[in-house]
Amino acid sequence: MKNKIIKSNLIILGSGPAGYTASIYASRSNLSPILITGEEVGGQLLKTEKIENWPSQYNSISGRKLMKNFYKHAKKFGTKIYEKKITKVIFNNSIITLICENTIFKSYSLIIATGSIPKKLGIKSEKKFIGKGISSCALCDGFFYKNKIVAIVGGGNSAIEEAIYLSKIVKKIYLIHRRNTWKAEKILLDRLLKKTKTKKIKIYLNYEIKKIYGNNNSIQSVKIISNKTKKSRIIYISGLFISIGYTPQTNLFKKKLKMKNGYIKTNFGKHGNFTSTSYPGVFAAGDAIDHVYKQAITASSSGCMAAIDAEKYLSNIKNLI
Numbered sequence: 001m002k003n004k005i006i007k008s009n010l011i012i013l014g015s016g017p018a019g020y021t022a023s024i025y026a027s028r029s030n031l032s033p034i035l036i037t038g039e040e041v042g043g044q045l046l047k048t049e050k051i052e053n054w055p056s057q058y059n060s061i062s063g064r065k066l067m068k069n070f071y072k073h074a075k076k077f078g079t080k081i082y083e084k085k086i087t088k089v090i091f092n093n094s095i096i097t098l099i100c101e102n103t104i105f106k107s108y109s110l111i112i113a114t115g116s117i118p119k120k121l122g123i124k125s126e127k128k129f130i131g132k133g134i135s136s137c138a139l140c141d142g143f144f145y146k147n148k149i150v151a152i153v154g155g156g157n158s159a160i161e162e163a164i165y166l167s168k169i170v171k172k173i174y175l176i177h178r179r180n181t182w183k184a185e186k187i188l189l190d191r192l193l194k195k196t197k198t199k200k201i202k203i204y205l206n207y208e209i210k211k212i213y214g215n216n217n218s219i220q221s222v223k224i225i226s227n228k229t230k231k232s233r234i235i236y237i238s239g240l241f242i243s244i245g246y247t248p249q250t251n252l253f254k255k256k257l258k259m260k261n262g263y264i265k266t267n268f269g270k271h272g273n274f275t276s277t278s279y280p281g282v283f284a285a286g287d288a289i290d291h292v293y294k295q296a297i298t299a300s301s302s303g304c305m306a307a308i309d310a311e312k313y314l315s316n317i318k319n320l321i
Contacts, residue, residue: 003099006082007106008034009320010310011098013086014113014249016043017296018286020070021303022111022310027077029311032321034105035074036098037083038249042067043115045296048131048140055297066296089252091279094317108317109281111306112264114249115299116287121153121242125212133219134212134240138162139295145239147171151222153209154243156183160192162243163201173201174235176224180205212240248288257282264289275306276313283309 012022015037026033040046048063057066074081082103090097098105118136120126126134135141138152142165150170152163155177163175175192182189195201204224210232211223219240225232248262258265258278266289268274275283285306286299314320 004103005106006034006103007321008032008080009107009314010034010109010111011036011096011105011107012079012111012113013098014038014043014115014286014288015041015071015081016045016067016113016115016286017070017300018115018288018303018306019043019111019113020067020074021300022113022285022307023074023079023081024077025304025307026111026310027074027079029307031307031311031314033079034107035079035081036086036100036105037081038114039085041083042071044117050144051140051296052143053140053297086252089256091256091282094281096281108320109310109313110283111275111303111310112250112253112277112282112284112288113286113299113303113306114252114288116246116248116294118242119245119247121209121244123210123212129212129214129219129240132217133214133238134242136242136246137294138166138241138243141239141241142166142169145170148238149236150174150239150241151176151209151235151237152241152243153177154245155179155181156243156245157185157188158245159243160184160188162241164188164191164195166241167195167200174237175201175203176207176209177203177205178208178227209240246287246291246294248291250288257284261291263291273309273312275302275309281310281313283313 010031010033012035023035045063050060052060084100086098088099096107096110149172151174153176206228207224210225214220221236264284267276283306285302
């Protein structure tokens, strides 16, 4: 069967807050964008049961509902949405080609909003409790564990920052790290030490989580084992925050765009054109470029910037579709 060819002025790759926001702005600028969702339509927020920090949404909203609203908003202004997974990308002069099963997309410009995914522990019982006590964002979900006991896994800046932040909310924190040395900055470790003196945070170094226990609704405890002594113990908790890093979903663009640690490099910080990448006409937004903030609102705002940058780029091209 011959592949179907679809042409557009602008293709947006990814269906999280960055991608949908870019599509809304691009559609309102009459760029006739196409949005290709990728495998997981709606992105990471689908796993978040309650969102309470989305501006103007003063009543909590589920991640699934919020992303459905994004979808409706994009469709309202005419964005064409395709639920497909791109398997190959070709940059050839001014034409960008994206290939998936049975379909070839061609465009003058591209916004990459493919996001990132939290790294997992890789244990058998982990998947069962995602969204039922397991979180990768203390800033997003910490409030739900007010005056409860939680555990954090990790030894870098993010894990320490989450421990310090959660110590203002929860009753007690078990900080579990598989090594006896930290990757975090000294200033954060000094702050952590002050917290441990209050007995709000208990640290287990050289320990790893081997099993998670609970019921159909929530986590109840975890089994940790020392990788030095092989001694094990059960810790009773209501929530588990996994903070061992993120993996940006950018494999399609390896050796095509400049990257650092898998994150696409953009001109952010320079005057204008913040979201442009190392290839003309290709822009990037959201967690594919952000290894620091990782919030839905910051992803959304960078999607807006990418759409504006793409519009400026396309204004110099004749014979737009």
